[in-house]
Amino acid sequence: MQQDQLYYPKELSWLSFNQRVLQEAADKNNPIVERIRFLGIYSSNMDEFYRVRVAEVKRQIYIFLDEGNEEAAQKTKELMEQIQQKVIVMTESFEKIYDEIVKGLTRYNIYLIDKNALTDFQRTWLIDYFRNKILRHIAPILIHKKVDLVHRLNDFGTYLYVAIHKKDRATKYATIELPTEAMSRFILIPPEKSRKKKHIILIDDVIQLCLDIIFKGFVEFDELEAYSFKVTRDSEYSINDEIDESFVEKMSESMKQRLIAEPVRVIYDADMPMDMIKNLRKRLKISSFDSLLAGGAYRNFKDFIGFPNVGRAYLENTPLPAISSRVFTEFDTVFDAISHKDILLYYPYHRFLHFTEFVRQAAFDPSVKHIRLNIYRVANKSRIVSSLIDAVDNGKTVTVVVELRARFDEEANIEWSKTMTDAGIRVVLGSPSFKIHSKLCVVSREEKGELVHYSHFGTGNFNEKTAKIYTDFSLFTRNEELAQEAIWVFDLIQLPYRRNKFQHLQVSPLNARTKIQILVRQEIQNAIQGLPSGITLKLNNLVDAELIDDLYRASQAGVKVQAIVRGMCSLIPNVKGMSENIFITSIVDRFLEHPRVMIFQNAGNPKVIISSADWMARNMDNRIEVGCPVYDEDLKQRIIQIVGIQLKDTLKARVIDADQTNRYVRRGNRKKLRSQVEIYHFLKGLE
Structure with a gap:
């Protein structure tokens, strides 16, 4: 089997993870307010994906081209194309789910309206609200030749691109940042008649409604039009080697690099006219490797993580009060x-x-x-x-x-x-x-x-x-x-030059990889000798090629490997002759699954380790991480039981297969089991 067939690309695997988040937004069994919040989580995740993963792929293309490595550059370009195609499909799905949720909210008398659906009363109230509450936070950037728009935009902000039209004059442009750091993006409009109906409008629409108030008296115009857009930058930065600078000063300087880094993605309102798109692209210096994507009218959906529930309590998850030990x-x-x-x-x-x-x-x-x-x-x-x-x-x-x-x-x-x-x-x-x-x-x-x-x-x-x-x-x-x-x-x-010999802890970058490999190889020996063997893992990410190879070898020796991987998974399970003894699921639910746990059967005397480290090269080789064995027998069994409950999840678990299509685990005749809720009741019963 070729090398590139042994591992699923981690970037595409990450997108599969975010598809699982999108599945939660689409799931009608989830309360509707939680569904719209999952759209916010999806959006926030996608921002980070572009800042980190896509930016890294983009840098690799430039590096390979500079080195004259055309073959590697072409292969990386193909990966970038796969990423872009998958994102387009996911974006289309996102928009459909959003429209469906907005319609669904009306069944609970919650109306998410835009500026075109306002009554005279609502329009009058919003204009007054704008003057008294919002205008003080608005500071447009009027664009001219000396304005470097790339450097002026905030990576975490949401913007309106404004075209200022005046007859017989060239169109001028401006940007307005939504003041979401200063106030909520969601404005609840007072009831006009029925108090039963709740009307919510986004601050985006209110600003567009009041554009003339912002510009009147400062620029001449016959017409103003505005469309949303958002920029995502490369999050990488370099730290200079000036000896006379403190580490804090170096970090402060490095952070400035991020603020002025070139965009790796620009999303804009699909209704934006072509001349505005061309002007925006020119101002943002979009390269051929950047992603210029059309989307819906609203950008930066991460704010929807905080979408308010203005209806009944059952429109969001029933609280699970934290348990006292x-x-x-x-x-x-x-x-x-x-x-x-x-x-x-x-x-x-x-x-x-x-x-x-x-x-x-x-x-x-x-x-x-x-x-x-x-x-x-x-x-x-x-x-x-x-x-x-x-x-x-x-x-x-x-x-x-x-x-x-x-x-x-x-x-x-x-x-x-x-x-x-x-x-x-x-x-x-x-x-x-x-x-x-x-x-x-x-x-x-x-x-x-x-x-x-x-x-x-x-x-x-x-x-x-x-x-x-x-x-x-x-x-x-x-x-x-x-x-x-x-x-x-x-x-x-x-004192990094002082090296102690760690007998108990797995410490990256000193011994964690070696200790894990010894444990895996012991399971292989146990399987060969007919002793009880097995490996159970719970991780955020499983992408380290060397450790994946060890799991492949374990599978080939007959060791049963079970893993729950929340995010990226480059291991390809259930391939005959390579990984047929490996079964992997992923759980996305109301809580973000974050722990790293390793359970080795160890011939019937299980070894249990909790860790800060994922199975990634950076965590094994480039970070200081600590994995700690759990020696108390009761606590070992508790962790084994908790992970066991998750392995039995029939509602929120998806199978990680060779294509990472995110099909749900087949329930068959088993009872419905939502592991996060089941674990809560399990732990509550112990107290």
């Missing part, structure tokens, strides 16, 4: 609880409050001497950071590793690093060579004259906001050997 609540302090027994939490089913309480108590406990924590992404108003500052005020040593290169959170992390440094926290700004993606916290406490360490190993970020919508494991333990190795990870970040 009985082990934590039975003891006076978190340290007493963890001393009693290792504790495993699974967010958002469990309360993230337990972790914030862990840090809060550590901040004022007189026995605590040192707190170590690493930050990848935190909430805008982080209680964790506040507690760490309190800890310094209480005389404790606090060391925080801040990863400045957390994609799209760079600016926030730069500000957090400054805030914490000013507060007296010892801030370590990651590593110039590797991103820090581990999820570690170690609290060192003096007990009976000795220093005792309480450790946290997780699969998700220390972020109060995402902990409500991402599923992630958190392990709290007093295991001294695990804690010592966690401290070694902090040492590794600060």
Whole structure:
């Protein structure tokens, strides 16, 4: 089999993942407000796809052409064409689903209207609303030769392209950014007659309705017309090597590169006249490899993630109140609880409050001497950071590793690093060579004259906001050997030349790949010897060729491999002679599946590891990641049961096959099982 037939292209696989999100928007079994929010998630995902994946493909084309590698350039161009064709199909599907949902909302007396469907009362009210609430946030850019539009546009903004027509004069153009950072994009219009009917209009339409108010007195015009468009840029940036600049200064400069990077995608209203399209294309310097796509009247659907439910409660998902951990609540302090027994939490089913309480108590406990924590992404108003500052005020040593290169959170992390440094926290700004993606916290406490360490190993970020919508494991333990190795990870970040030998933890880039391969090969040996064997994985992405090859070899040796892969999957399952013993599903539902888990049958004595690392080359070789074995037998079984429930999902699981067509798992005679809801009830029953 040829090399390119062994792996499904990761970019196309990512699009298949976003198709699964689109399936949720199309699924009439989902509450209708949740369906329109899934369109927002889809749109946000697609923005990131172009910023990261498409931008990378585009760069590869240029690199291959510069190197004179015509064959590689042509192959990459073909991939780009496949991406564009698939996106066109998905965009058409998106528009149909949106129209269907808008019509469906009317059955619940919710009307999403545009400027052409207004009554006189609504028009009058909106014009007044515009003058009093919106106009103050509008600052058009009048385009002329000296205006570099590429550099002036905000990658995360939504814009109107305005044509200013005046008889016997050349048409002039302007752009208006929608002020969605300052106010909601959705405006609820007061009832004119019946209070039963709710009318919502987008701020886009209100601005278009009031264009003359914006320009009158400043430019001459006979007619104004405006159409939406959106720019997506390359998110990559380079860090300069000037020795006299601090890492923060280098990162700040690098962020400016992103702000002025050339577009990789421009989406515009399909009704935009051709002369306006040509002018826009010229102003944005669109190259032959960029994507210029026509779409509906509204751009930047990511705002629809926050679409308001102005109707009955059943129009959105029934809340699943977060569960309190009985082990934590039975003891006076978190340290007493963890001393009693290792504790495993699974967010958002469990309360993230337990972790914030862990840090809060550590901040004022007189026995605590040192707190170590690493930050990848935190909430805008982080209680964790506040507690760490309190800890310094209480005389404790606090060391925080801040990863400045957390994609799209760079600016926030730069500000957090400054805030914490000013507060007296010892801030370590990651590593110039590797991103820090581990999820570690170690609290060192003096007990009976000795220093005792309480450790946290997780699969998700220390972020109060995402902990409500991402599923992630958190392990709290007093295991001294695990804690010592966690401290070694902090040492590794600060003193990379010092290499400790990790016996327990999988630490990228030192030993994670090797440790995983040893475990896979042991399963192969067990299968050959007739011993119980099997591998179960739960990952966000499975694209590392070397590890995929190991799974192919395991399959060929008779090892049964089951995997739940949320996003990209380059492994091709169920191919005779290569992967017939591999079965992969993907689950997309109300919560974002985020944990990384490895379960190895190990001849009947399962090994269970939770990790921050996906099976991607970057996670194995170019980041500092940590995988932690779970030693408590009860907790091991709990993870195995949770993953087992997901493997039995008959409602939200899709099969990952050779073509990644996203067909749902066939239920047959099995009962309906929605794993995320089932897991909630399973965990609630344990408490």
